[in-house]
Amino acid sequence: MRLASDHYGWSIPWDKIGSEMKRDVRNHASVIAFKKFVVHATQNVTAPTELRQRLQLVGENLGSLREHLAKDQEQNAKR
Numbered sequence: 001m002r003l004a005s006d007h008y009g010w011s012i013p014w015d016k017i018g019s020e021m022k023r024d025v026r027n028h029a030s031v032i033a034f035k036k037f038v039v040h041a042t043q044n045v046t047a048p049t050e051l052r053q054r055l056q057l058v059g060e061n062l063g064s065l066r067e068h069l070a071k072d073q074e075q076n077a078k079r
Helices: 002-008 019-035 048-078
Strands: none
Touching: 019 048
16 A cells, blocks of 8 residues: 555555545546556657657557556456
8 A cells, every 4th residue: 555655654554445436546546557658749749769769668658558558457357
């Protein structure tokens, strides 16, 4: 429960949290995890080299995102 300890300053036992709060914590953790896959938009980028680099980054992030989603679905299936 690192999220809870980071937010509240103390550790909270998972079995003491209600189901709605558990869902909220899982959703929050998902949002945090997805932020690492963001490729920020830049305005007025027209140079082919820069566009290729951005496209390469998007492709790499897409592969990583697919792996993350597969692991996340596997973990959710166990719950």
